[in-house]
Amino acid sequence: MYQYTEFDQAFVRARAAEFRDQLGRWQAGLLSEDQFRPLRLQNGWYVQRYAPMLRVAVPYGVISAPQLKVLARIARDYDTPEAAVLANAQATQDKLPGPAPLLRTNYGHFTTRQNVQFNWIPLSKSADVMDLLASVNMHGIQTSGNCIRNTTTDERAGIAPDEAVDPRPYAELIRQWSTLHPEFAHLPRKFKIAIHGAEEDRAAIGWHDVGLQLVKNAAGEVGFKVLVGGGMGRTPMNGVVFREFLPWQDIMNYLEAVVRVFNRWGRRDNKYKARIKILVKAEGQRYVDEVETEYRDIVERDGAPHTLSLTELHRIEASFAAPALDLPATTDAWLAQAETDLSIQAAKTPAFARWLAQNVHTHKNPALRAVSLSFKRPGYAPGDATADQLDAAATLAEQFSAGEARVTHTQNLLLPWVRLDQLHALWLQAKALGVAQPNIGLLTDMIACPGGDYCALANARAIPVASAITERYQDLDELHDLGAIDLHISGCINSCGHHHSGHIGILGVDKDGKEWYQVTLGGSDGKDLSGAATPGKVVGPSFSSVEVPDVIEAILDTYKQLRVSTGNGQQEAFIETLRRVGHEPFKAAANAARHPTADAETV
16 A cells, blocks of 8 residues: 655644644634634534534545554544533434434544544544544545545455556545645535546446546557546536546646636535536536646646656556565465365355355455455444444454555445455454444445434434334345345435435435435446446435335335346346336335325434
């Protein structure tokens, strides 16, 4: 994994020191709240419904064991229960409907943009936390504000067999180019970039302001397919292809042109219309032409200052070489024996067999596997990891994955360098830790934002609905029979839970001050069937929270009735059945599940 240079390290430490000074001046009354707000936001410090929230940057999701240990220390020592006690009192005073908020403390939260959040750190201790992060080259820079945010990528980047080009070196170069870019520090709105280099889009690039796919042309040359103007929120849009093939050397110059035109043309009078997707939709070809003109000016007038050299690319690529692993001589005989041993262990232990099938992924190196640790389990919000679990995950990374883990788009952790003959030992430890649920890609491997339990913008809670569905579908036989289903839940239209892209999406809405939920069907993040990011369609009027689990069950029962066999004992997937038969049978089933006296009851 990439190692920060001395410059990087000094920069992060200096930023932490600068924040300590800003915090001290605010505490002393030398900075007003309005003056301090942009300074804390630039370092990842929000103030949510009840307490501050820190978002820690994890560039392209890659995280080391020492970094996980520091996150565990922050969760244990700074994500304190005192703030939650005050929040519970405030929630009671607010007379919020339904159960008390799920105010768990001493934990971190994995986000869909491969970052880590903490919800209960007092601002008075924020500078101490920034110093701790800096000690392992971590920070919160550009995790908030109208700037270029953390670049995300495929969690299996560099190891997936279907990969044409490793996107990690380019993601790192984008990080270096975009960090505190003087021209792009105050954009009309936040700006998100995702990149992948595989056949399967595991980075959902179509849903980003800029989506990049590394490809090779007929001559074997490397370049980028460039999509611009994707996004969710109030107006979900798929990114538009601006370039089918842009030579890799030119990507930074082209990104400069895209963001520069957005910065010049983007609306600043209406935050709901300020994202680049609105601009691309409104201007159409005119925007494409303006970007191309700006790009030519950067190349011809300015001398293409951001052109990548092969020397620089090779320097960065060297940081992403496969780690030195203690591998035996991986002869065909060794591989065959390792596979045989796994088959014997799987035959003895059905739970291990399920885990192998669901949570273990193929690798470019036949002696290795990538393993997903599931942070979707009863009693926890999706993506939550306790201090002890963060510590234990660091130990697993050290013992089984060359000290490296990756935060995934689906709010889990991935270990990318696991030896074939160590899978059973890893499973035993992961099971003891509570993160070996064999549910990756299944219904309970859901995405959910924090919702109204934490976020002041939310219209409704997401976590109790996620918990109710998770509890209902704990039968592994049933879960595996249902097969691959993406269930995404958002507490408001901002779509932090990516409900638009779920095969089944749930959106919290406000009706007369009460919590209700819309259900959408047929969304996609781009990795299945059509290969295009697609927003789901609403199936009917909104439902009360108590109805939602019954609605989901009715939809899934309809799927089981309508699906057909695809041969070899396999059943048609949920999204395949939905697209074959259309929405009407599912809409009818959902509406039939409505309670006769439906009100904004709560789960």
